Amino acid sequence: MHITLPKIIQGGMGVGVSNWRLAQAVSRLGQLGVVSGTGLDQVLARRLQDGDLCGDVRRALDHFPFPQMAQRILDMFFVPGGKKPDVPYKTVAKAMIKNHHWLDELYIVSNFVEVFLAREGHDNPVGINYLEKIQLPHLPSAYGAMLAGAAVVIMGAGIPVEMPRVLDLLSRHEAATYPVRVIGATPETDCLRVFDPALFIEGATPPVLRRPDFLPIISSESLATMLIRRSGGSVEGFVIEGPLAGGHNAPPRGPMKLTDDGQPIYGPRDVVNLETMRKIGLPFWLGGAYGTPEKLREALADGAAGIQVGTAFALCEESGLVPETRLKLIRQALEGHAKVLTDPVASPTGFPFKLAQLEGTLSEKSVLENRVKTCELGYLREPYVREDGSIGYRCHAEPLQAYLAKGGKIEDTVGRRCICSGLFADIGLGQLQANGELEPAVVTLGDDYAKINQFCSLDNLDYSAKDVIQHLLG
Numbered sequence: 001m002h003i004t005l006p007k008i009i010q011g012g013m014g015v016g017v018s019n020w021r022l023a024q025a026v027s028r029l030g031q032l033g034v035v036s037g038t039g040l041d042q043v044l045a046r047r048l049q050d051g052d053l054c055g056d057v058r059r060a061l062d063h064f065p066f067p068q069m070a071q072r073i074l075d076m077f078f079v080p081g082g083k084k085p086d087v088p089y090k091t092v093a094k095a096m097i098k099n100h101h102w103l104d105e106l107y108i109v110s111n112f113v114e115v116f117l118a119r120e121g122h123d124n125p126v127g128i129n130y131l132e133k134i135q136l137p138h139l140p141s142a143y144g145a146m147l148a149g150a151a152v153v154i155m156g157a158g159i160p161v162e163m164p165r166v167l168d169l170l171s172r173h174e175a176a177t178y179p180v181r182v183i184g185a186t187p188e189t190d191c192l193r194v195f196d197p198a199l200f201i202e203g204a205t206p207p208v209l210r211r212p213d214f215l216p217i218i219s220s221e222s223l224a225t226m227l228i229r230r231s232g233g234s235v236e237g238f239v240i241e242g243p244l245a246g247g248h249n250a251p252p253r254g255p256m257k258l259t260d261d262g263q264p265i266y267g268p269r270d271v272v273n274l275e276t277m278r279k280i281g282l283p284f285w286l287g288g289a290y291g292t293p294e295k296l297r298e299a300l301a302d303g304a305a306g307i308q309v310g311t312a313f314a315l316c317e318e319s320g321l322v323p324e325t326r327l328k329l330i331r332q333a334l335e336g337h338a339k340v341l342t343d344p345v346a347s348p349t350g351f352p353f354k355l356a357q358l359e360g361t362l363s364e365k366s367v368l369e370n371r372v373k374t375c376e377l378g379y380l381r382e383p384y385v386r387e388d389g390s391i392g393y394r395c396h397a398e399p400l401q402a403y404l405a406k407g408g409k410i411e412d413t414v415g416r417r418c419i420c421s422g423l424f425a426d427i428g429l430g431q432l433q434a435n436g437e438l439e440p441a442v443v444t445l446g447d448d449y450a451k452i453n454q455f456c457s458l459d460n461l462d463y464s465a466k467d468v469i470q471h472l473l474g
């Protein structure tokens with residue numbers, strides 16, 4: 001590990017909940033701030049269409065090493081003063097396996113901007129988080145983050161064996177490939193995403209980049225040993241995350257059994273053997289309702305380097321959640337109504353997903369039913385082989401007829417929610433629906449939501465990232 005081990009990792013929270021502001025605040029305080037790398041292409045495009053009123057994005061673009069590329073992005077999206085509220089955001093191309101040069105530029109630039117801003121004004125390390133399952137943007141995204149000096153890459157929602165090798169190659173500006181899962185693929189199907197920095201660099205090749213430390217998020221000790229054995233590059237440590245964490249959770253081991261209210265049941269087989277983790281000898285952090293001073297002490301006593309905390313930071317004032325939603329959530333919890341359900345099918349990723357119950361969001365059946373179904377963003381589309389051998393893309397949450405026409409099974413669509421569009425709505429970047437209304441939000445939090453009274457009270461709802469860190473460190 002190249003960085004000094006922090007006791008607290010502020011977990012990456014997409015989309016844009018752990019934005020550069022939150023990560024910068026945490027890193028300035030000497031803990032590890034982590035920006036979410038998910039959906040940054042659209043986050044950047046929409047911030048620019050909203051006029052970039054504080055000038056942060058444009059300031060970062062001024063420092064981007066390839067100025068013509070930065071200018072192309074500005075020309076495409078920047079709206080001086082911001083677009084009118086009744087004008088929808090421009091749609092951006094959806095990711096595909098085949099190279100799309102312009103979209104790759106947007107991935108590079110947007111990842112650069114987020115990490116650059118998080119690093120501004122201090123010298124402490126900043127990390128970036130990706131979901132393995134959203135595979136198509138990984139190569140240009142990681143390159144953009146590395147151009148801005150990301151010190152750590154943290155990756156969950158899948159088994160990221162490819163990433164250590166990719167980071168090695170990209171740090172030397174060498175071409176890299178990423179094998180993509182394609183449903184129904186045969187040996188002839190082209191499943192390789194290819195990315196060559198040489199096609200994007202303007203002028204002389206920049207010096208070798210810092211190779212970020214790589215921390216996969218795991219839910220079993222066997223995954224840790226497998227990742228070390230099978231990765232073609234080094235792994236510097238692990239985040240071990242249990243089923244109480246916010247966001248996506250690993251499914252329970254063995255057949256899925258549900259409680260009466262439909263939540264997955266976890267058992268002793270889902271508890272990670274820390275003795276094995278200690279023997280492996282790499283640093284590890286524990287996540288999933290570890291956000292209290294007592295749980296931090298317990299983690300350290302168990303041999304962990306520290307903890308990864310999400311929920312407490314998601315509700316602090318630097319978080320990307322729009323203040324109205326954030327304060328509603330805080331008030332609701334302080335009044336004793338914090339409720340989070342683990343939904344086994346809501347997320348098109350297929351992983352259980354924690355849904356915070358909040359009026360007016362997709363956690364409510366009526367909101368779900370009133371939403372105009374569409375697949376605007378497509379981050380969770382899965383590639384599949386069509387009858388003619390070409391590759392198509394489909395999402396479990398897209399309009400039903402379209403999904404079925406692509407050979408999808410009806411049983412895979414039951415209970416799914418369009419979390420891509422909902423997560424953008426959480427951070428004030430929601431799209432207008434065809435009926436003129438804004439996309440409804442969908443909020444995820446972990447079980448620590450109920451413990452938010454550690455940091456705030458009904459007299460004083462707001463608290464900062466500093467309050468969280470000071471409280472946890474005691």
Ligand SMILES: Cc1cc2nc3c(=O)[nH]c(=O)nc-3n(C[C@H](O)[C@H](O)[C@H](O)COP(=O)(O)O)c2cc1C
Pocket residue numbers: 010011012013014015017036038129130131155156157217241244245246247248287288289290291308309310311312314444445446447448
């Ligand atoms: C709003 C929210 C969004 C999250 N998004 C991601 C994500 O994009 N990638 C990821 O690896 N983990 C994600 N997580 C998990 C957190 O990074 C963190 O590991 C987890 O929340 C830790 O547990 P805690 O919620 O008990 O504090 C998210 C959590 C929250 C609350």
